[in-house]
Amino acid sequence: MQSATSGHSPAARPSLVWFRDDLRIDDHPALAAAAQAGPVCAVYILETGDDLGRPLGGALKWWLHHSLTRLKADLADHGISLILKRGDPRKLIPALTKDLGANAIHWNRRYYAWSRPVDAGIKAELTDLGIDVGSHKAHVLTEPWEVKTGAGGAFKVFTPFFRAAQPMCDAWAELVAPTPPLTVHNAPDLQSDSLEDWNLLPKTPDWSSGLAETWEPGEAGAQKRLAHFIENALLGYGEGRNIPSKPATSFLSPHLHFGEISIRRVWNAARAAMRAKPALSHDGQVFLSELGWREFSTQLIYHYEDFPQESWKEAFRSFPWKNEPSAQRAWQRGQTGYPIVDAGMRQLWKTGWMHNRVRMIVASFLVKHLLEDWRVGEAWFWDTLVDADVANNAAGWQWVAGCGADASPYFRIFNPMSQGEKFDPEGHYVRAWVPELAKLPNKYLHRPFECPTETLRMAGVRLGQTYPLPIVNHEKGRKRALDALASLKQNTSGDLV
Ligand SMILES: Cc1cc2nc3c(=O)[nH]c(=O)nc-3n(C[C@H](O)[C@H](O)[C@H](O)COP(=O)(O)OP(=O)(O)OC[C@H]3O[C@@H](n4cnc5c(N)ncnc54)[C@H](O)[C@@H]3O)c2cc1C
Structure with missing residues (x-):
């Protein structure tokens, strides 16, 4: 231009x-x-x-x-x-x-x-x-009032929403238009604030070095991320997106949140790659549907105005959440004694981002094992994520907590050990973020509390000293969560699943 x-x-x-x-x-x-x-x-x-x-x-x-x-x-x-x-x-x-x-x-x-x-x-x-x-x-491919059910209302379930939305996304994305040449206005000498005076950067302490090492905010950075993703990671995205140690996702979320790249450009880049290489059709479709979740979340906050603050399923509004500051703090600091949870929370603190699979695991752990209100987690994410987004964050938390639209049922409780073993089998992710466990063999890496004393000693791990013991026993935590759900069921007639 x-x-x-x-x-x-x-x-x-x-x-x-x-x-x-x-x-x-x-x-x-x-x-x-x-x-x-x-x-x-x-x-x-x-x-x-x-x-x-x-x-x-x-x-x-x-x-x-x-x-x-x-x-x-x-x-x-x-x-x-x-x-x-x-x-x-x-x-x-x-x-x-x-x-x-x-x-x-x-x-x-x-x-x-x-x-x-x-x-x-x-x-x-x-x-x-x-x-x-x-x-x-501009912010979305389909505005919240555009995708309607046969009866003219808003969709509450993602799959039919996206089935209806996808052709509309394609049509709108076609209309991408470069901005025409800009004509300068000789503006009167207007006072502008100085960006420095807004004090947006952390100073005492400055905790932002990990963010600066990880990200390049701005339009050029966004375009580089998109090009890199399409070239290097779209192929295999469908599987790779579940492996937190791999840079297998687009890392576009903060760029999309701030609108540094248009959603049409992102959609079109995936579509063009799929057309050019038929082998990309499956992975490309999975990627488009993730963009679809972004559309879905935006329509949720539009149609349900209190969605960012309140459980969408009303029955959950009287859930017997605990409110234990010490448990919340251990979770925030990555000191729960569950390595995959701690790795995620530390990745978040250092880089301002966390892998989607791990977001689900840490959120489930907070809401279910610790019985903390999803809004406690949502608020922490709001403060620490570079992509913190009113719609996607609330939708993500409500999905995990089981109280959102088209949510994962509350009784489905992630086991943090088996999730770690399934999605980080070689332990690359945990070793990167929880280095004090790096020398443990894979067999115990996701469950150090089951590790024989001699093996712990050889790996330099002293549980309770160099790395915490679990702040809650998995089986007990799981049972307590299910009991809480059962007590809610008894006291409400509303929809819980
Ligand atoms: C508890 C929880 C909280 C979350 N909070 C946020 C948040 O505040 N902001 C945010 O952008 N995403 C949030 N997500 C969704 C998702 O984790 C991130 O969008 C994704 O990890 C960003 O990485 P990426 O750009 O590499 O994603 P990719 O896999 O490359 O996906 C491409 C884009 O699709 C969109 N997207 C992907 N997954 C989702 C999803 N589940 N819901 C809505 N949009 C999605 C994002 O814009 C993302 O950049 C949350 C998920 C959970 C489980």
Whole structure:
């Protein structure tokens, strides 16, 4: 894409693009619409206010800082300066359009319960002032109101949802459109915040070195990840995606969360690879269906506004959760005594990401073995994941806890030892993240508490000292969880499975 400063009279009024969950230039419908019309100005608002969504977690803040740094630089290459503002968009956006003399504003739609009235209110106010407001579809391939059951309602089960959604995804993805050349608006000297002043980066202590080693936030980083995945990991994804020691998934989740790459580009890249190599058809289809879960989760939070905070199955709202800070802390710190759980929690802490299979295992352990409320885990993930996402996170937790739509039943309790042995048979993952167990033989790596004393000694492991004893016995924990479910069954008439 080239930038251009000609073609419009200097007096042409600009369009303002409000960047939100879409920190990219390519295939950006709001930016494209503004560029089509003439000169462009750009703003990002750090929304702060009690009714303006959940404050960002630490890992999200780290990512946002770097992503905005990249976007600012990328827009500057086209001569556009990204205005940064902090506060309430209901005040800031009307003031900005006035100060810029903008005659239009464009944004890409978002689907959170809190954001919809905010966007609608701004739209109504600006429209009354004679300013064109363009809101565009970009974050998903199917908007929550587009995929409907035969009776016209929302799907509650993934498989029929995706059967209906997939042809719509294909059709929408076809419409991918590079942003046209950007025309610069000679903006009046508007005050922009300094990104540094937002203090998004951790300082005391700075825990972000593992994130920096793992990720390249920004559009270029996202495009590299996609290209690398399609070239190297799409073949075999169907099987490989279950092996946490393998880099067999796309690692696109934070890039998709921040909209650094368009979902259409991701979908199309998989589709193009499948067309070019028929051998990819199975793996490609598995990948497309994972993208489908993202669509499904977004429609859940749209149709069920309290889905991010409340068990979707009402019967679970009176579940007898424990609330034991010491158990929660052991889980958060990767000190439960179950190696696959501890490995996952430490991968999360160090890199801001955890493999999907292991997310399911650690979540099941928290909710079932420890009987902790799924929202305790969801909140920890919110603070520590670089891909923490209101829709996908709540959907993931509610799926594991058995209280979500199309969820895994609560009585299905992952055994952390056999999960480890099945998906990390050689122990590469556990050895990488729980190095104090590295010298244990594979036979005991996932169950060190069953290891003979002499073998432990030879491996340099002292249980209870160098590595914790299990904080809960597996069989007892499992029984306690099933008993809790049984007590709930007795006290409620609602749907539990
Ligand atoms: C308890 C729990 C919490 C989770 N929290 C989040 C979260 O906060 N943010 C998040 O993006 N994902 C979440 N997931 C889903 C999934 O674990 C991650 O999307 C995935 O591990 C990201 O890695 P990837 O990009 O390499 O995935 P890939 O396997 O390469 O998948 C490609 C993309 O599809 C989407 N996707 C894949 N699986 C799912 C899924 N189950 N649900 C929704 N979208 C999916 C993601 O956008 C992902 O980037 C959670 C899952 C569980 C079990």
